[in-house]
Amino acid sequence: MPKRTDIHKVLVIGSGPIVIGQAAEFDYAGTQACLALREEGYEVVLINSNPATIMTDTDIADKVYMEPLNLEYVARIIRHERPDAIVPGLGGQTGLNLAVQLAKKGVLQECQVEILGTSFESIERAEDRELFKELCESLGEPVLPSEIANTLEEGLKAAAEIGYPVVLRPAYTLGGTGGGFADDEEECREMLKNALALSPVHQVLVEKSIKGYKEVEYEVMRDANDTAITICNMENIDPVGVHTGDSIVVAPSQTLTNKEYHMLRDSALKIIRELKIEGGCNVQFALDPHSFQYYLIEVNPRVSRSSALASKASGYPIARVSAKIAVGLHLDEIELANTPASFEPALDYVVTKVARFPFDKFSDANNSLNTQMKATGEVMSIGRTMEESLLKAIRSLETGVCHIYNKKFDDWSIESLLEYIHTPTDDRIHAIAQLIRFGCDLNLIYNSTKIDMFFLEKIRNIVDFETTIKENKNNVEILKDAKKMGVSDEFIGMLWGMSASEVFLMRKENNIFPVYKMIDTCASEFDSYVPYFYSTYEDENESIVSDKKKIIVLGSGPIRIGQGVEFDYSTVHAIWSIRKAGYEAIIINNNPETVSTDYTTSDKLYFEPLTVEDVMNVIELEKPQGIVVSLGGQTAINLAPPLDALGVPIIGTDVAAIDKAENRDSFEKIMTELGIPQPTGQAVTDIEEGVKVADSIGYPVLVRPSFVLGGRAMQIVANEESLRHYLQTAVEINTEQPVLVDKYIMGKELEVDAICDGEDVFVPGIMEHVERTGVHSGDSISVYPTFSVSRAVKDKILDYTVKLGKAIGIVGLYNIQFIADDDDNVFVIEVNPRSSRTVPFLSKATSVRMADIATKVILGHSLKEQGITEVYKEEKKRWYVKAPAFSFSKLKGMDTYLSPEMKSTGEAIGYDKSLKRALYKALQSSGLNVSNYGTVLVTIADADKANALELVQRFYDLGFNIEATSGTAKYLKEHGIKTRVRKKLTENGSDEILVALRQGHISYVINTIDVSHGDSHSDGSEIRRAAVENNVTMFTSLDTVRVLLDVLEDITIGVSTIDSE
DSSP: OOOOSSOOEEEEEOOOSOBTTBOTHHHHHHHHHHHHHHHTTOEEEEEOOOTTSGGGSTTTSSEEEOOOOSHHHHHHHHHHHOOSEEEOTTSHHHHHHHHHHHHHTTHHHHTTOEEOSSOHHHHHHHHSHHHHHHHHHHHTOOBOOEEEESSHHHHHHHHHHHOSSEEEEETTOSTTTTOEEESSHHHHHHHHHHHHHHSTTOOEEEEEOOTTSEEEEEEEEEOTTOOEEEEEEEEESSOTTSOTTTSOEEESOSSOOHHHHHHHHHHHHHHHHHHTOOEEEEEEEEEOTTSSOEEEEEEEOSOOHHHHHHHHHHTOOHHHHHHHHHTTOOGGGOEETTEETTSOOOOOSEEEEEEEOGGGTOTTSOOBOOSSOOOSEEEEEEESSHHHHHHHHHHHSOSSOSSSOOGGGTTOOHHHHHHHTTSOBTTHHHHHHHHHHTTOOHHHHHHHHOOOHHHHHHHHHHHHHHHHHHHSTTOHHHHHHHHHHTOOHHHHHHHHTOOHHHHHHHHHHTTOOOEEEEOOTTTTSSOOOOOEEEEESSSOOOOOOOSSOEEEEEOOOSOBTTBOTHHHHHHHHHHHHHHHTTOEEEEEEOOTTSGGGSTTTSSEEEEOOOSHHHHHHHHHHHOOSEEEOSSSHHHHHHHHHHHHHTTOOEESSOHHHHHHHHSHHHHHHHHHHHTOOOOOEEEESSHHHHHHHHHHHOSSEEEEESSOSTTTTOEEEOSHHHHHHHHHHTOOOSSSSOEEEEEOOOSEEEEEEEEEOSSOEEEEEEEEESSOTTSOTTTSOEEESOSSOOHHHHHHHHHHHHHHHHHHTOOEEEEEEEEEOTTSOEEEEEEESSOOTTHHHHHHHHTOOHHHHHHHHHTTOOTTTTTOOOSBOOOOSSEEEEEEEOOGGGSTTOOOOOOSSOOOOEEEEEEESSHHHHHHHHHHHTTOOOOSSSEEEEEOOGGGHHHHHHHHHHHHHTTOEEEEEHHHHHHHHHTTOOOEEEOOTTSTTOOHHHHHHHHTOEEEEEEOOOGGGTTOOHHHHHHHHHHHHTTOEEEOOHHHHHHHHHHHHHHOOOOOOTTOO
């Protein structure tokens, strides 16, 4: 059936800001779908409130609305735009839930909007647990014994009937939020309360636990003609019990027999035919390893996290094909690299996905894994063998390990390791490898983990070969074998007592280089050249090196806190500009969730780890004109010095300039020469020196390791005791890794992103942060244009920006953060010689294509040649606000206090002619519950009480109830505010506050801590944790509260008597 001609305008709903459980994979799918629909000639209207992604770029859709993703706004846009149809399955759970609401409220019917793709009934049958169960039973498909509970009593009764252990799954939540395993009634009661509160429909499924079964997924596709195909199947190395987003996943499955493979494939296809799914769909199974018993776990009737992985693993663009099916095309009418889309891909390689966790940043969060997702991102690697694929994935993670070896486990005993691996954790695979090194029996490991013997044997192969490498130092044949297995140069160097670059040079001497294989999924039945490659140590090279001039762009690797999808945005723009300029654009990256690793983005894609070794291998083959490192975040910047030492041509900001900005001494020298003030401080290399420096500067001081991303391990300390504690525990301090100790200045924080071409500087905009210094720039609310600083401050900022760009020698993008104190003095906090987190937001707010301009500058076109003559662009008349989105509810045990260490996972945008409205929209978009009634719980440090008073008074005037802990309550009462006293938790173990938070009438918690008291805030942290667990909005900075009040006063209509003045 040809595509439909009765539809002209299509609405796509995106997935909003990135949170754990819903990351960039939906932006990737959405971007692909928007481009596919435009390719077919439809007008595309997009709604998505995430400024960080390329999806909300005006190049991707015809109209982009970056408004909050809730019913009110989306309905208004539909009434205004009058689209013919809506595609619901591309914005993750957020987009799907919104489409469901729009249909139920009658908005779609009223505006005559049709739902494309999978029908509404099908979505409901797959999403609603009860209907899904009925469906499976009618097809004779085995489904787990389960009961639905709407109250605590029902839930406990159901659990008793089914028999413990049980698993709880709240309906319509994301990434398994609120779910988990309960082994007895006590655990079940705690979890049920939370799960019922988190489910938007107050419904929880209680089902039998099948921990220990294999978890297998099938990614399938069907069109309206009932053609159904399997794109690929995937197997989790961890058995059922770990969320598939957190588990190590292998494609195609490795341990299924032919019978099992076909049994599950038939089941998956039967299900999607019955559900009448149109487009991509993901089916999850649990399979008993000892019999052919299997259960259907769930069906996702939409493009899911696994679809992004399956797309990249098979080279089959699932979202693109789904979008085309939605507008009526059939699989055999859709062309993919000269083969029809109805062809099932065949994989002759092994793909491994490993999740990237935030535990390196939050050392106090609980690192055990369960059915609630905790990973922020993932890496994917491709190899010819399981061993090679796994080792490539491990070294792509950038967690400081280059092999399945973690020095943390060196001195553990076999007993403690066996106990440790019993619970799934983020580093369990390293503990297993260590046990095998100690000669532990694989059966013991299997009993403890239920990880299939096949995988354990593969790990044993790697560990056994380590000994062979060690015993044959400098043996070229053994080196070849080690490379074939996927062992990194760095680890071989460790075993041989050499550096990684010495191993690389030894390989070069003996011409031991990988060849590159193409991801050609039709298993060569048709001739097709897909420019998408992975390395392996074999003979035949399939990557055809052209004679065009080439430029390689390094991507930014897995998404993690502090380095998100924002860097992918710059990377993609750079690639587009490089291609426009007539070069061949090549990208190296390993993140399956992003647009930069879509093989249609660049001329060539190498899916490889971002390590010196893997990048050098590509450079040896391609011999590029230059390599761009300033766009891939800190990942790419850190690769610059070692690549430069090996003679690689780095274009744009060079290594000398990077060093000038990042090395403390050379940076201070430039600052002194230019006469630009910065907070006093210095780099120290041991604890005593640190204490001395802090004494001479005067407390409070800000301490942080040199060379970091996202403010990792940054702290404000107020006395010698806490400083010593920090230097002993938070960082490894030595001459290689100095720690910076700076004077902490209170003031307004501002930042700029600018472009320098060596001669001139262009600053598209200055952003001002709502929160004052002390909160990481990525966690603060940021406003463009500035709202409270004087002209003099702006002039100083522009002057310093121009001087620094030229003096450091920046060519391309850079970012500078400033503090302005009350007397209009401006200090420079730091200069980042690379594209920053705020580039996409600022580009969209100012309509300046910063990444494009910067790329042209890198390629040698000056700002003047591009027609840019002024330093500062005229400010916009509208206000643009960027608000952070947090994922605290996903990480148990993590303190939510905002500090110089970054904690947010994503960001949202709000814009309007009025600043207050822009703030309101940004807060709504970021997922805050903005309610203008209820109770405010206040517990405030003495130093902040005076500032907090007028804020609490304003809440009181709006009609809120005020509750406070004893000290704060006393102060408020003295100043005439009616306050109800709540006992502190430390007062004879009272749990008054926790009970109040659980009951749900507290709208906001305001809690500040006194920096000078060091760690006396265990009380506060308990309150903060309870607030997070009960979804109560939490503020730890009075500046944010002030903004919220401005908004509340703006949206609340007051009441008064007739005769009041």
